[in-house]
Amino acid sequence: MIRIREAIVVEGRYDKAALANVADTVIVDTEGFGVFSDREKLALLRRLAQARGLIVLTDSDGGGFLIRNFLKSAIDPALVKHAYIPDVPGKERRKKSPSKQGLLGVEGMPPAVLEDALRRAGATEVGQEQAGPAAAPMTKAELYAMGLAGRPDSARCRARVKKALDLPAGLSANALLDVLNALSSREEVERILSDAGAE
Numbered sequence: 001m002i003r004i005r006e007a008i009v010v011e012g013r014y015d016k017a018a019l020a021n022v023a024d025t026v027i028v029d030t031e032g033f034g035v036f037s038d039r040e041k042l043a044l045l046r047r048l049a050q051a052r053g054l055i056v057l058t059d060s061d062g063g064g065f066l067i068r069n070f071l072k073s074a075i076d077p078a079l080v081k082h083a084y085i086p087d088v089p090g091k092e093r094r095k096k097s098p099s100k101q102g103l104l105g106v107e108g109m110p111p112a113v114l115e116d117a118l119r120r121a122g123a124t125e126v127g128q129e130q131a132g133p134a135a136a137p138m139t140k141a142e143l144y145a146m147g148l149a150g151r152p153d154s155a156r157c158r159a160r161v162k163k164a165l166d167l168p169a170g171l172s173a174n175a176l177l178d179v180l181n182a183l184s185s186r187e188e189v190e191r192i193l194s195d196a197g198a199e
Contacts, residue, residue, distance in 0.1 A: 002115060005124040006053035006081065009045060011067060014094070014107040019057070022114045023123075026052075030067055042074055049079035055121055057083040057114075059105035060168035065175075083121035084179060085109050086166035120183040137181040138189075140174075146193060149173045157193065164192045 007026040010016050016029045026048060028041070035041050048054055056071055058064035068082065085106060091097065092108040099105065106114070143149040147157045158176055162169055165188075167179060180189060 002118065002123070003126040004055075004118065005126060006055045007045075007048040008055045008057055008083075008118070009071065010106055011058050011064065012107075014092070015057070015059075015105065018107045018109065018111075019114060022111045023118060030071075032063070033067065035067065036070060045071070046075055049075050053079055053081065053124070055081045055083050055118060055123060057085070057106055057117065057121075059099070060085055060087050060103055060170065061099050061101045061105070062170070064105070065168075065170060081121045081123070082179065083117040083123075084167055084171075084183070085113060085117055087169050122183075138177060138186055140177060142186070143173065143177055146189060148176070148189075157196075160196050161189055161192050 001022060001024055003024040005025070007028060008019055008023060010019060010027060010029050011032055012029050016027045019027050028045060028048070030041070031038070035045075045054060054071075054075065056068050058068045072080065072082075085104075088104045088109070089102055090104045090108060091099070091102075092105065109117075140149060144151070148154055148161065149158075151157075154173070158171075158173060159169065161167075161180075162171060162176065165180075165184060167176070167183075171179060
């Protein structure tokens, strides 16, 4: 179990239970789409973000991205980090049928995968020293230069990078840029593309 500074936002109580075995921190669930109309919960999330930072960890399906995008627009982005789980086919044991996309959600992920997602999002472990200055974020122009946007083969290149980094397939080019800046580096992306070119 890791102790982290940021609070974590998940979709539901089962996700919260799964995270409670992985991270020692405040975990808040949005009650699915309930957060859209719950002003008090949104106010709480804003306060948590101001006080300690927030990590959003939703499922990799359409509903998860809808909640994530709502929070992205409702809370200062400088206070929010985004953690992503990989696309893993399957269904949770408690459910009779799989999700619409047929993917496991947060509650179905093994603890090691959840811990890795939090670390890759930049979770601040309690007692962890602040690292040196962060590298300048990648830009849209760099995505174009690397072939990840604006070119005939860009969708295939993005799919390759998302697969190599265990990112959800549904990420748009703009969302991918945010995620790469949070979870990866230019060097890692260039290595993935270079390895693919050598195949």
